Amino acid sequence: MGRQGAQERQQRHHPGAGRRGRPSRRRRESGRARSRRLRRPGAGHPELPHGLQRWSDIAYSHLACVHGYLFQGRGEYVRTAAQGTTQGNDDWYAVCALTGGSGSSYDTITAGLIDAIRHGINRLRVSGGAAQAITGHRDHHATACPGALYSRVLSGEVNPGGGPLPHPGVSFRQPPTFVHASVATWQYRMNSAHGYSLAVDGQYGPGSDSACRSFQSRRGLSVDGVVGPATWGATFA
Template sequence: MQFVSRSQWGARPSRYSLTHIASTRGVKIHYEGTAVPASLAKPENHKQCAGRVRAIQASHLANRQEDYSDIAYSAMVCPHGYVYEGRGARKKTGANGTSTLNAQHYAVCAMVGSSGLTTPTDAQLAGLRDAVEWLRSSGGAGDEIRGHRDGYATACPGPALYAWVQKGAPRPGTTTPPKPQKPALQPFPGADWFKTNPRSPIVAAMGRRLVANGCSAYVEGPGPQWTGADRESFRKWQRKLGDAEQFCDGWPGRRQWDALKVPHI
């Protein structure tokens, strides 16, 4: 993958703290929806792409009606196949139309427009696949690859990109995309994630494993909302593992989480 980090393309800081997400159902594909010069696809014009990402971030930060925290996309892909880090992995996107939709999928935007450059290049399609696979490995993205218009009334990502999505988003040179291997166990969402009072199927899956291991402090549940009962149940698990009392505070750590073997959601 030809990856361009935020610092490399010159991103401005986020206006607000971005919302952490542990996983999504998958990725939604977007296009710019405005005119993109056809000349941008020329090899010698790749030097313009970082500036284009900066301009899109600036326009989003200036949009006080939407009140974006940052560039709305998780990533952008230029016609030359480079993946530009937007909000990035494990950060809730702002591009899918509603808060619920933003939590369900990441958003990857191709530098393709409604006029000018309207058909993605092969390098760009390969870059889109790279971005999807990066978000799967680093961001807990699920198997789904959909268009922005799936679930929201919009023409995005345009006819050419949407036709590619409907074919299964194959990498150029193949007829079908490789079947992703779903991990057997849920990756550790991070110690701080539990302190944000999360509501997620991951919490319920964790609770079921705690019950199965005889570490339940639940009166009802477990359910998707993190509660004091989840913390007390996890404290019991920490003690069952034989951890020193100062490490039995009910807040999951990576080693303790991995030992619990929570199935992937």
């Protein structure tokens, strides 16, 4: 699943694209970042100047458009600059969806856009070692992004295999407080779908633990305060 809030009509949103693998050697690119369509031949994507470094680049791993095209940005095994936090940029890929807006004026989210996002995430998993986790920009940084696309993240619609949203591959427990972008995704879902009032801050501390135990009890799950695959699955069912 961009960076900015949902105020601008043509802002770029990214849903996030799974946790970055940790290869033994991290590839770095210099010069000009590639920005070509991956599906069909044709026009490339405009270059964006990057200050005094004397190279051109975009912040994202890939970009998806409403016509079903996927454009290559920094690609696999290259650090992003899209998440708004150092940890987010170090550990996560980013797929930017070229859509935006606010309220009733939001651009139409087309089937082609969802298909291109899925294609980008699948590419990052197959070729870039990305794990199963998918988050929205708002799970990393205080922003409204990815706007109307966030519900598609929560439902698992942008996951290449379809919904529900897959377990991120790490279990949440405390103490100590566990910090992870997928915690924010889980906290938001607990509030919006199950009536809790958690701070959506990506920190799994005593408050999140208490809500987890309450939820596990209500759902007949083992009450251990750990958000593992079973509790995650019940949260996003």
